[in-house]
Amino acid sequence: MTIWKPELSPEGPRYRALANAIERAINEGKLPPGERLPPQRRLADALGVTVGTITRAYALVEQSGLVSAQVGSGTFVKVERACEGFARVIKAPHEGLVDLGMSLPPPHPERQASLARFMTAITQDPAALDQAINYPLDDTMATQRRRYADWLTSQGLAVDPQELLITQGGTNGITLALSVLLSPGDRLAAEALSYPGVISTARERSLKTVAVPFDEEGIDVEALAARHERTPFKALYLMPEHHNPTTVQLSEKRREALVALARERDFWLIEDGVMHLPLEARGTPLYQLAPERTIFVFSVAKILGGGLRSGVVRAPTSLLAQLRIALRNQCWAPPALISEIAGRWLESNDADRLLAWQFEELEVRQAMVREALGGFEVAMRRGGFYAWLTLPGEHRAQALVETLEQNGVRVAPAETFCVGSTAAPQAIRICLSAAPDREALAQALAVIARALSEAAPPRWQTV
Numbered sequence: 001m002t003i004w005k006p007e008l009s010p011e012g013p014r015y016r017a018l019a020n021a022i023e024r025a026i027n028e029g030k031l032p033p034g035e036r037l038p039p040q041r042r043l044a045d046a047l048g049v050t051v052g053t054i055t056r057a058y059a060l061v062e063q064s065g066l067v068s069a070q071v072g073s074g075t076f077v078k079v080e081r082a083c084e085g086f087a088r089v090i091k092a093p094h095e096g097l098v099d100l101g102m103s104l105p106p107p108h109p110e111r112q113a114s115l116a117r118f119m120t121a122i123t124q125d126p127a128a129l130d131q132a133i134n135y136p137l138d139d140t141m142a143t144q145r146r147r148y149a150d151w152l153t154s155q156g157l158a159v160d161p162q163e164l165l166i167t168q169g170g171t172n173g174i175t176l177a178l179s180v181l182l183s184p185g186d187r188l189a190a191e192a193l194s195y196p197g198v199i200s201t202a203r204e205r206s207l208k209t210v211a212v213p214f215d216e217e218g219i220d221v222e223a224l225a226a227r228h229e230r231t232p233f234k235a236l237y238l239m240p241e242h243h244n245p246t247t248v249q250l251s252e253k254r255r256e257a258l259v260a261l262a263r264e265r266d267f268w269l270i271e272d273g274v275m276h277l278p279l280e281a282r283g284t285p286l287y288q289l290a291p292e293r294t295i296f297v298f299s300v301a302k303i304l305g306g307g308l309r310s311g312v313v314r315a316p317t318s319l320l321a322q323l324r325i326a327l328r329n330q331c332w333a334p335p336a337l338i339s340e341i342a343g344r345w346l347e348s349n350d351a352d353r354l355l356a357w358q359f360e361e362l363e364v365r366q367a368m369v370r371e372a373l374g375g376f377e378v379a380m381r382r383g384g385f386y387a388w389l390t391l392p393g394e395h396r397a398q399a400l401v402e403t404l405e406q407n408g409v410r411v412a413p414a415e416t417f418c419v420g421s422t423a424a425p426q427a428i429r430i431c432l433s434a435a436p437d438r439e440a441l442a443q444a445l446a447v448i449a450r451a452l453s454e455a456a457p458p459r460w461q462t463v
């Protein structure tokens with residue numbers, strides 16, 4: 001039987017090179033959760049090193065929490081690791097904390113009242129209540145598909161209701177796309193920094209991730225072509241309008257080049273449009289440029305609220321039957337009641353009113369960031385939730401995040417978004433929409449500005 005045998009970097013001690021290779025293989029999905037690492041003697045023979053080198057390397061990887069040694073049976077890739085991506089980001093808030101780590105829309109003062117109105121209306125509509133109680137079927141979801149299609153079309157995202165599938169939100173949409181396009185062991189390409197939910201889901205599904213560099217114009221299409229040449233992938237996940245976390249937008253030129261490459265090399269595009277920007281701030285959707293090979297993922301999480309768990313995927317009709325089956329296997333269908341609430345909300349003027357307010361509020365909050373962090377390198381996009389701050393001088397993201405947390409402010413370090421073994425830049429994502437109000441945001445920004453103007457803590461603790 002052949003065993004997993006890594007390529008070792010020629011630099012540094014052998015045990016460390018092996019530990020790095022194992023970590024990389026785990027992060028890239030080559031050693032999936034639950035996989036047993038090769039028996040130590042066999043790997044030692046295969047690599048031409050001593051058993052002691054292998055023991056040291058395995059111990060090092062165990063220290064980093066990626067594997068666990070079980071007496072008598074071997075060393076295994078930890079299964080919990082599969083879900084860690086998200087667990088690391090989502091920590092419980094504590095008293096007095098301004099949490100700018102989560103991605104939330106700014107809370108409209110009338111949002112609750114608006115939700116209450118739709119809920120009350122449904123309680124007085126026997127037909128809607130009947131539908132809410134019974135298992136939803138494709139037919140009963142037709143109204144919701146039409147409501148989503150009408151609203152998206154009114155936003156310049158023209159879709160045919162026949163191309164839509166109602167989901168339980170963006171994460172569900174991404175999972176469905178991955179489950180119909182890729183099998184365990186297949187490769188998924190993504191921008192080198194990406195949405196943690198997709199990294200986590202890819203890992204859980206034992207997919208291998210291919211990290212692709214990007215710059216201020218978005219994903220580097222030439223680098224993407226080179227990656228595909230070396231390690232062909234089946235699908236590319238990306239956020240063309242508002243890259244999470246960096247706020248970069250894919251230029252029109254790159255969109256065209258990307259679509260041409262996808263057609264030439266025959267890979268799928270998973271276009272995440274969950275972060276919804278004003279029409280004037282958006283480019284041409286990829287699903288309009290390449291409808292035959294793009295799954296567009298949308299949810300109401302960033303416009304109405306994440307608690308609703310409602311969204312859609314738009315896909316070519318050739319894929320819809322498979323997506324429907326995958327949804328049925330996973331959860332039968334999204335809750336009819338929630339879909340009805342979200343559908344009515346979108347159909348009403350309320351959703352547009354809340355959204356108009358949201359864009360205005362974001363403009364004010366972005367101006368506050370420019371004012372408070374004016375001397376630093378900060379990227380923001382009109383209508384977006386994030387400020388991506390590249391740290392000055394010797395500041396390190398992880399240390400800064402800890403300092404801020406001790407001072408009552410939570411932000412997300414770049415590390416959270418790294419795909420595979422991508423090296424994290426020294427940067428943080430500040431979700432300026434997540435502050436409960438402007439006052440809390442001002443307070444948090446002052447804490448961040450102060451921490452940045454102080455000297456970075458020393459980190460040289462060895463000789």
Ligand SMILES: Cc1ncc(COP(=O)(O)O)c(C=O)c1O
Nearest residue numbers: 103169170171195244274299301
């Ligand atoms: C880029 C992106 N896609 C998808 C999602 C998940 O959306 P949902 O909450 O609807 O599952 C998020 C949530 O933050 C996101 O930032």
